[in-house]
Amino acid sequence: MIRIVRPRLPTELEASLLALTQEMAGTPVLERGDHTERMWKRPSVRRDVYAPAFKALEAMAAGEDCCMYCGNHLADTVDHFVPKSRCALRTFYWPNLLLACSTCNTRFKGNKHRSDGFVGSLLIDPTSEDPFEHLDLGLASGVYRAVEGSPKGKWTIEVCGLNDGKRPRVRARTWTNLADDMREWARSRAAGDLKNMNRKVYRMRNQPFADVCYAALRKAVSDEAPRIFADEEPDILELLRDEELRASFQV
Ligand SMILES: [Zn+2]
Known part of the structure; x- marks a missing residue:
């Protein structure tokens, strides 16, 4: 799971969403x-709200068609973080x-949906908080573990099935591919091949399960890195700490 920055919407779409929320607010609670x-x-709504909202979400996702929960590249739906069956007023929020x-x-x-006992949800919302504080991804294993003492981490792994089926295996493969791509990037830099450097960065950023890449970049500058x-x-850690490469990922 990757931290995602949520931009403001185009004014027209923002106004449409607000109008629909107002319509909902005017509906009797039981209906x-x-x-x-x-x-x-x-x-x-499908044409003027769903479609442009989907497009805006695609643009803010951390990779091509990347699901904001599991990180695969099969994202094809607009999800309500708090289910609309639980809070109708957030359907168009x-x-x-x-x-x-x-x-x-x-x-x-x-x-x-489960509350954290205060005002929020137990599920991590990657657009409003940093998943890295709750989830620890084993790079070689591709398995997520909850950060010690984080019920949010535990619940998110369970609810989103982050370690289900082939997901860990595919993340482990992504880690191997990432190492190869970083080395290729470094070779291209040494050869002055800017085009191939950009191509490699594009591939690393947009591959499915780019959460592996972002987790590696974060871990490389942590105290626990050695x-x-x-x-x-040894070259892997050096590359992950390379300022030029990191700048390409805006980290
Ligand atoms: Zn998913």
């Missing part, structure tokens, strides 16, 4: 459940909309 489903499926794959949205997350990268070739 909101059915009404929200009808509104969400309304053809004009921009900060509540995320880009997700069907597996995370429907199969795993569905209507599951221990974490002890089993890797």
Whole structure:
């Protein structure tokens, strides 16, 4: 899971979302459940709100079609972070909309929602908080673990099925590919081949499970880096700490 910055929306879309929220607010509370489903499926909403919101989410995702929960490149739905069945008033609330794959949205997350006991959710919202504070990704294993003492980390791994099926194996492969790409990037730099350097950065940034890449970049500058990268070739840590490469990722 990658920290994502949520931009402001174009004024027209922002106004449309607000108008729909006001319409929902004017609906009697007991009727909101059915009404929200009808509104969400309304053809004009699909065309003028869903489609541009989907586009805005695609642009802010940390990779091409990357699911904001699991990081695969199969994101094809607009997800409501707080399910619309739980809070109809957040159906058209921009900060509540995320880009997700069907597996995370429907199969795993569905209507599951749990409060953190205060005012927030136990599920990590990568657009409003830093997942790195709750989740620790093993680079070689591709397995997520909750940071010690983080119920949010534990709940997010469970609800989004972050370690389910092939996901860890694909992340482990991504880590191997990343090492190869960084070395290729360094060779291209030595040869003055700017075009290939850019190509490699594009590939690293946009590959599925780019969370591996971002986790490696974060871990490389942590106090624990010597221990974490002890089993890797020494050039890997050097490359992850390379200022020019890091600047390409805006980290
Ligand atoms: Zn997903």
